[in-house]
Amino acid sequence: ILNVEQSPQSLHVQEGDSTNFTCSFPSSNFYALHWYRWETAKSPEALFVMTLNGDEKKKGRISATLNTKEGYSYLYIKGSQPEDSATYLCAFSGDSGGYQKVTFGTGTKLQVIP
Amino acid sequence: EAQVTQNPRYLITVTGKKLTVTCSQNMNHEYMSWYRQDPGLGLRQIYYSMNVEVTDKGDVPEGYKVSRKEKRNFPLILESPSPNQTSLYFCASSTRLASYEQYFGPGTRLTVT
Numbered sequence: 001i002l003n004v005e006q007s008p009q010s011l012h013v014q015e016g017d018s019t020n021f022t023c024s025f026p027s028s029n030f031y032a033l034h035w036y037r038w039e040t041a042k043s044p045e046a047l048f049v050m051t052l053n054g055d056e057k058k059k060g061r062i063s064a065t066l067n068t069k070e071g072y073s074y075l076y077i078k079g080s081q082p083e084d085s086a087t088y089l090c091a092f093s094g095d096s097g098g099y100q101k102v103t104f105g106t107g108t109k110l111q112v113i114p
Numbered sequence: 115e116a117q118v119t120q121n122p123r124y125l126i127t128v129t130g131k132k133l134t135v136t137c138s139q140n141m142n143h144e145y146m147s148w149y150r151q152d153p154g155l156g157l158r159q160i161y162y163s164m165n166v167e168v169t170d171k172g173d174v175p176e177g178y179k180v181s182r183k184e185k186r187n188f189p190l191i192l193e194s195p196s197p198n199q200t201s202l203y204f205c206a207s208s209t210r211l212a213s214y215e216q217y218f219g220p221g222t223r224l225t226v227t
Contacts, residue, residue: 043219
């Protein structure tokens with residue numbers, strides 16, 4: 001089983017603060033890195049899928065970067081709002097596990113305090 | 115509306131009583147997958163399917179079976195459920211490959227007593 005780690009495990013920020021989280025994954029045999037947002041009592045929803053080293057993706061106030069050579073991805077939230085409160089998951093797929101196998105990290109739980 | 119549906123949403127059963135959790139998607143996706151979510155462990159992949167009649171094991175396949183006879187359906191079968199299979203189960207689908215974003219179903223909360 002591949003090791004995908006996310007940090008921090010949880011985070012409390014004030015409304016308006018910017019924040020970022022980290023996802024670490026195996027640096028060899030990379031195929032794709034996904035970010036999902038998971039709100040309580042709902043299903044995970046895709047934010048980004050990144051496949052190339054150096055990829056940067058943006059959706060509104062949320063953006064992500066990818067470094068496949070060193071095996072990490074950052075997710076940034078600019079000007080956090082209460083509706084950003086959720087668990088943010090990253091998921092990795094790579095050749096050593098089979099391209100179609102997906103390994104999730106345990107997530108970063110974000111709470112934005114109004 | 116594009117969606118992944120799962121049934122039942124909640125199920126309480128007893129050890130050893132065979133059960134099936136259905137999963138269906140209406141997006142014509144080739145790739146479908148089952149995950150279980152347990153506190154502190156995150157989502158773990160049980161089985162996945164790249165197309166009709168093509169299935170393969172994820173990281174935690176023991177005690178589960180799947181089938182993919184039609185493109186839209188991917189049922190999860192527990193032949194003899196045990197208490198350690200008490201969990202929240204999600205089905206997901208995506209276009210073609212795991213490099214595409216996955217769409218998740220609403221989840222099935224299973225309790226095995």
